[in-house]
Amino acid sequence: MAQTNHFDSIAEVFNRIWYFxxxxxxxxxxxxxxxxxxxxxxxxxxxxxxxxTFTSRLVDEAHLTHAYCVEPSSSMCSEAAKLENITAICCDADDFLASHTPFSKMLFKEVIHHIPNRAEFWKTLYTSFQNGGKALIITRPQKIDFPFFSAAKEAFARHQPPQELIERELCNGGFETTTHHRSHTFTLPKEDWYTMLRHRFMSDLGVFSDEEIEEGIVEIEKKYPEKTIDIIDNLIFIIAIKKGY
Ligand SMILES: C[S@@+](CC[C@H](N)C(=O)[O-])C[C@H]1O[C@@H](n2cnc3c(N)ncnc32)[C@H](O)[C@@H]1O
Incomplete structure (x- = not known):
């Protein structure tokens, strides 16, 4: 079922503004x-x-014959549907599991904070997997190192479930977990970073008015006087396995 969300408004520019x-x-x-x-x-x-973008690259590089991009924003999903090597399905995570479509691996990249009733969701996912089924959750710590203005950092922390909570929920759902912390830094011209902020490239920025974003940029400008800015992306990779005995 299609639904409107923050990503409907940025679908067209998403690949361009998110610095991939x-x-x-x-x-x-x-x-x-x-x-x-x-x-x-x-x-x-x-x-x-x-x-x-990532679904399609994974198909090419891991030589997969079948991969689904499950995406509830109809605008984002229409972009995914243009890629011929993947199947784009316009629905949310719960609806996908309810469809009983067979699969062996599941990826959640930067999406876990959008999934409601996660405890229930993990239990259903566990029963949907064969033994050996694996899920990978890629998320970020609540305290983000991005050069955000302070109100944006607070908004991000409010919406981000802590790593330990996700691990506990997965264990309660039957999974065994392993976690890795990995970091990637990239340097951008500051104007590019400000363009990303103005486009509200992350949903946590969606609550700020144009004025608040501009005030936030002034705050960042004082802290980072150089022409370029370092974006330190600290990522958490949680692997959940259905061992089965
Ligand atoms: C930050 S984007 C990540 C996109 C992609 N995984 C990537 O890393 O490029 C989060 C995506 O999750 C989608 N989303 C939001 N709620 C969802 C739900 N309940 N089930 C599945 N996807 C959801 C949004 O529409 C959005 O496209």
């Missing part, structure tokens, strides 16, 4: 392939796959 450098993509793709132990026999589901 080749280095960044390679770093993320390499770890997803390793953490999910992807083989050509796997059927991958990318929950909240957005415009399908």
């Amino acid at each position: 450098s080749d280095d960044y993509k390679e770093f993320v793709i390499r770890h997803i392939r390793e953490d999910l132990s992807l083989t050509p026999e796997d059927v991958l589901v990318d929950i909240g796959g957005g415009t399908g």
Whole structure:
């Protein structure tokens, strides 16, 4: 079922404004392939796959024959539907599980904070997997190192579930978990970073008015006088396995 969300308004510019450098993509793709132990026999589901950029790259690089990009924003999903090597499905995570579509691996990249009733969701996911099924959650710590203005940092922390909570929920759902902390830094011309902020490239920025964003940029400008800015992306990779005995 299609629904309207923050990402409907930024779908067209998402790939352009989110700074997906080749280095960044390679770093993320390499770890997803390793953490999910992807083989050509796997059927991958990318929950909240957005415009399908990562789903499509994973299909090519892991030589998958089938992958779904599950995306509730109809605008984002229409972008994903343009990619011929993946199947874009316009629905949310719960509706996808309810469809009983078979799959072996599931990816949640930067989406876990959008999933409601996670405790229930993990239990259903556990029963949907065969033994050996794996999920990978890529998320961020509540205290983000991005050069945000302070109100944006607070908004981010409010919406981000702590790592320990996600791990506990997964264990209660039957999964065994392993967690890795990995960091990637990229340097951007400051104007590019400000463009990302003005486009509210992350949903946590959606609550701020144009005026508040401009005030936030003034706050950042005082702290970072140089022409470029370092974006330190500290990512948390939580692998959840259905062992089965
Ligand atoms: C930050 S974007 C991440 C997109 C993509 N995974 C990436 O890393 O490029 C979060 C995505 O999750 C989607 N989303 C929000 N709620 C969702 C839900 N309940 N189930 C599945 N996806 C959801 C949003 O529409 C949005 O496209």
